[in-house]
Amino acid sequence: MEYMILIYADEKIYSDMPQAEMAAMMEEYGRYTEELEAAGVLRGGSELAPVHTATTVRLRDGKVVSTDGPFAETKEQLGGYYLIDCANLDEALHWAAKVPSAKDGSIEVRPQITHS
């Protein structure tokens, strides 16, 4: 079963972070990704650019309406994701707890729906 691991954290933490600390965290993410790969569960993932780069698009009355910014302002922002393939929720939660940002952010685990 595939689970989406959505990584939410306050972007300010990272923009204010000293460079050395940032480098250490990136390294930690690198190791975590390798661990997912070694376990054979990794299906995809990416870091996302900050929300100030986001554009939200809606189709209203047949017209495309684009607005600057994320679809909703939140205290913690979606900053990246992993897609993993696990036997069950317990395994997915186990991996979610190991995401480096779990220490200062929130990790949302969502099962994927498969339409066969």
Next chain:
Amino acid sequence: MLAKAIEQLCRREGGKVLAGLIRRFGDISLAEDLLQDAYRKALERWPREGLPHNPAAWLTTVARNEGLDQLRRNAALLPDSAEVLAQQAACTDEEAAQQPAPLISGSASVDDDRLRLIFICCHPALAPNVQAPLALRMLCGLSTREIARAFCEAETTVAQRIVRAKRKIAAAKIPFVVPQRTELPQRLALVLQVIYLVFNEGYGATEGQRLVRTELCAEAIRLGRLMEELMPDEAEVLGLLALMRLQHARSGARVAPDGGLLTLPEQDRSQWDRAAIEEGTALLDRALRLARPGPYQIQAAIAALHSKAQRAEETDWEQIAALYGALLRHLPTPVVELNAAVAQGMAHGPAEGLARLRALEESGRLQSSHYLLSAKAEFHGRLGDFRAALAEYDRALALVGNAVEHRYLSQRRMAAEREVLSSSHACGA
């Protein structure tokens, strides 16, 4: 009448059967549907064919066969069904009994479907307010109405929560397993809580004609033993098991021959189950040696003090009141406060108890509790104020849901009324 007896029997065996069906079919809703269908067939066939030798096995076989039929019908359409069917084909009932499905690697050694069921109900991914209701529903076969009553919630709210939780278990694939050893400690508190809830539902049934539903107490104790096997050095696991053994040891003496309720001072103490008391006390000693105190151990210690008194008058209320004080620090709930107030009253006089009960009632934290009102009535009676006692019994009677408790309170009320009448006669004479 026969239909009613069959329904009760089904309910009693239901948790056992359901847990097995969930493991076999990996789908709670399907398992529940199959069980309901088996109940219907039992109602139809048992009156004609007689009661089966082993009702649980009968229900399991009927439900499983129906489930396999359904899977076969679906197999052509859904690849998932074909997969489950292939697994099922290789697994007969006898094999399933001898070789339970393997637990995940590195997990604890205890294997039991009902223990898995309790762990799935207490899964941290489920909302806290649905965990216990779900367990009572699936493990004990309580109706949504009974659960709603036990938690003072609306029936529709409880029903919705349960439906949502079951959907999440299926959609997010919450596994039907006993968790790995490393995860057990953080999953423990909830599981113990739910086991004790099951026990309490059996010990003081919130609804219905019978006061003690022995099968629920026995099931809770059985689950407690499995937890002990799983975590033999966990003080609170031992504490809970000790508590349940000590309380259940008095079950037989709690119910009068006419089905009425007997309180501690009224019970024939020779009817207490001495072997159970000894086992409970030994478990408590084992727990205390681990030097990690907790609420279950304190409650077990209180139960042990009651068990030690040969006569009600010999009860060490001082010590019990002190233990309730300690319990309040772990478990500052209104119900514990109520018990602490009663113990204080028993240790230091009815006026003291009454003052504490009044304070608790005025705080508004324990509203509409017939226990609070009947405790006040008792202390009023001890102080000789039977008019006040009578008024409190009337208020308590308006709230009580269990028929046996209702009868008990009516008797106490009548006794108070007699006192009021005889004192007014005395005045008149």
